[in-house]
Amino acid sequence: MNIIMLGAQGTGKGTVAGILSEQLGIPQISTGDIFRKNIKEETELGKKANEYITKGQLVPDEITVPMVSKRLSEDDAKNGAILDGFPRTIAQAEKLDEILAESGNKIDLVVNLTTPRDEIIERILTRRVCSNQACKTTYNLIMNPPKKEGICDKCGSELVQREDDKSEEAIRQRLAIYDEQTSPLVEYYEKRGVLKTEEVSSRTNHLGTDVAKEVIDYIKEK
Numbered sequence: 772m773n774i775i776m777l778g779a780q781g782t783g784k785g786t787v788a789g790i791l792s793e794q795l796g797i798p799q800i801s802t803g804d805i806f807r808k809n810i811k812e813e814t815e816l817g818k819k820a821n822e823y824i825t826k827g828q829l830v831p832d833e834i835t836v837p838m839v840s841k842r843l844s845e846d847d848a849k850n851g852a853i854l855d856g857f858p859r860t861i862a863q864a865e866k867l868d869e870i871l872a873e874s875g876n877k878i879d880l881v882v883n884l885t886t887p888r889d890e891i892i893e894r895i896l897t898r899r900v901c902s903n904q905a906c907k908t909t910y911n912l913i914m915n916p917p918k919k920e921g922i923c924d925k926c927g928s929e930l931v932q933r934e935d936d937k938s939e940e941a942i943r944q945r946l947a948i949y950d951e952q953t954s955p956l957v958e959y960y961e962k963r964g965v966l967k968t969e970e971v972s973s974r975t976n977h978l979g980t981d982v983a984k985e986v987i988d989y990i991k992e993k
């Protein structure tokens with residue numbers, strides 16, 4: 772089963788993807804995480820990607836698409852994957868269709884998360900992530916704080932703030948790219964009948980964990 776997590780930054784894609792991955796037994800493939808890992812390890816790919824990421828721009832398809840294609844061909848993804856952060860443009864979505872078709876696969880479900888824009892900015896500014904690459908659990912200082920300040924509940928590693936989460940201006944830039952280049956994917960997948968839209972908001976007390984449960988139930992019913 773191949774699932775795409777769609778939605779703007781800060782809507783909880785990573786949180787929902789992590790739960791779905793655990794429950795369905797298929798890997799979560801997050802392009803942002805793969806880039807950050809490569810940047811940390813100072814690989815060639817990381818160096819190239821960093822030039823764009825620090826400017827708040829999308830990494831070019833020549834780098835991103837082969838990276839995803841390679842990841843999808845790995846053994847643990849043979850029964851599918853939860854894609855988080857890819858595709859981000861119509862061009863990437865078309866490439867993904869081609870990649871999956873080569874192995875006789877397709878996108879089965881697209882979970883589209885929506886959150887009011889002012890809440891999104893608040894959520895990103897108060898987001899903290901576990902610095903342990905193997906864990907990467909996401910917390911929120913207000914909605915979902917760790918039990919011990921600055922420390923991951925799951926693995927005890929230090930919690931950090933992502934560089935691109937530190938300024939409101941950088942966040943607005945990423946949201947503008949989302950509106951312009953990624954949001955057309957909602958219609959792209961809606962037309963195909965695979966889209967499931969869910970609002971995530973602390974105002975209605977409907978959070979990522981609730982959405983994950985609903986999606987699992989939905990998949991079981993199908």
Ligand code: ADP
Nearest residue numbers: 780802803804824828829830835856857859945
């Ligand atoms: P966010 O969704 O909060 O921007 P991500 O962790 O998904 O964060 O991605 C971090 C950065 O990595 C993005 O701002 C972008 O520069 C780059 N990136 C991630 N996924 C893609 C993609 N599919 N295509 C191009 N660039 C990407």
Ligand code: ZN
Nearest residue numbers: 901906923926
């Ligand atoms: Zn951790």
